[in-house]
Amino acid sequence: MNLKPRSHEEPEINVVSLIDVVLLLVVFFILSSRFSDEGRLRVHLPTASAVPLEKVGSEPLVISVTQAGSYLVNQRELINASPETLRAALLKEAGSNRNMRITLRADARATHQAVITAMDVLGRLGFSEVNIATVKEAPAGKP
DSSP, X not given: OOOSOOOOOOXXXXXXXXXXHHHHHHHHHHHHSOOOOTTSOOOOOOOOSSOOOOOOSOOOEEEEEOTTSOEEEXXXXXXXXXXXXXXXXXXXXXXXXXXXXXXXXXXXXXXXXXXXXXXXXXXXXXXXXXXXXXXXXXXXXXO
């Protein structure tokens, strides 16, 4: 029998690899978590009791903005480009019907201010259905 005292070595756990795994998990959870934007404006949208019906048969009122910034209402040019003249022409064409469709056609080289002025006049008059006309871009290889 060997009665010599054995030197007891304390068992060691290598924690370096464990630290690497835990750090990887922390990074994963940080990147995959969803952060809430506390500064974001919260908007509660209103609800409607019924869906508005489609209006068929009514021709849209077309407002065109030229490159120079003048306005045409149903292909008739206005005498000047002031918002008051545009407002008077829209009142004459639409009468009391504020539910009619409006199509806003603006030249690509028209100033942004001229288009916004037309939209502002439409909004102040109470028109709610305004469409902005665009053209489909031709493919690169075809004229």
